[in-house]
Amino acid sequence: MKTLVIGPSWVGDMMMSQSLYRTIKANNPEAEIDVMAPAWCRPLLDRMPEVTQALAMPLGHGALELGERRRLGIALRKEAYQQAFVLPNSFKSALVPFFAAIPKRTGWRGEMRYGLLNDLRTLDKAAFPLMVQRYAALGYPAAQIKSAADLPPILWPKLSVNQTEITTVKESFALTGERPLIGFCPGAEFGPAKRWPHYHYASLAAMLIEAGYQIVLFGSNKDHTAGEDIRQLLPPDAVDHCLNIAGKTTLDQAVVLIAACQAVVSNDSGLMHVAAALDKPLVALYGPSSPDFTPPLSHQARVIRLISGYHKIRKGDAAEGYHQSLIDIQPTQVFSELQQLLVTSKERECGF
Structure with missing residues (x-):
């Protein structure tokens, strides 16, 4: 047909x-x-x-x-x-x-x-x-x-990326060091009310860099400034381990590099769904929008949300436009969820 x-x-x-x-x-x-x-x-x-x-x-x-x-x-x-x-x-x-x-x-x-x-x-x-x-x-x-x-069991989205592509695209962005990659997707289509604050992303990035990871910031052109806001808050010796490629990749390159990441931290965004379809360990951060309608479709995803229901909000409470429910999600909580996901992922790879 x-x-x-x-x-x-x-x-x-x-x-x-x-x-x-x-x-x-x-x-x-x-x-x-x-x-x-x-x-x-x-x-x-x-x-x-x-x-x-x-x-x-x-x-x-x-x-x-x-x-x-x-x-x-x-x-x-x-x-x-x-x-x-x-x-x-x-x-x-x-x-x-x-x-x-x-x-x-x-x-x-x-x-x-x-x-x-x-x-x-x-x-x-x-x-x-x-x-x-x-x-x-x-x-x-x-x-x-x-x-x-x-409905029979729903067949979740699943994107295909091969290792040759990963190697080629990593080389083109000089991501060939020994540090494993953690992807951050700090943007959101409808503005800051759906974004976890940049200062929280910076705190989490510092913890992960201290633990031996390389941070990669994904997004479109309009997310590049948010990425720079994150980098500016990092300690001087950590900045080189946080690469802002928002607006510098094609969509296809972003997909390949997300596939190269050990894990991803994301707001409720399109790239969150890409990470889920690549079956990456994923911490998804929700505020006014609701995971009850469009959750990440992956067994390796964890949702953090501190409020219930859907809130049609375009601007948050804080001066930067962030929503209080996202401000209240602490970097230590995200770091803990991420650590658990990484351990579980490693066990899966080893067949445990």
């Missing part, structure tokens, strides 16, 4: 969508899955063995451009897709499969998409509390899956 997926536009959502692709392939090993998503997603999609082809969505996030979507859909008719899955909930995201005349078009109801989708599912949020459950459920007939309890 030839399948088109209209994919999400965020790193974390794209990672969780892999559970749908894995479900489709598990149910039909001969399925060919093409995913249409923003071009920046390609490095992630190329590392998902279930995906046959990544198709670039040329339209910007939020743009309707009805005529262009119609042209895109008509151009896809030659591919003779048998089914489409539309993962975003917007009206416009369902237009391309409709114009492509794909016989079966599956998705949650979202923004009143009657007619555009003909395998339309009505979402009971309480029945499917996790985003990954909502994605995976679309891979089964609607009558078969009424709630998350009906």
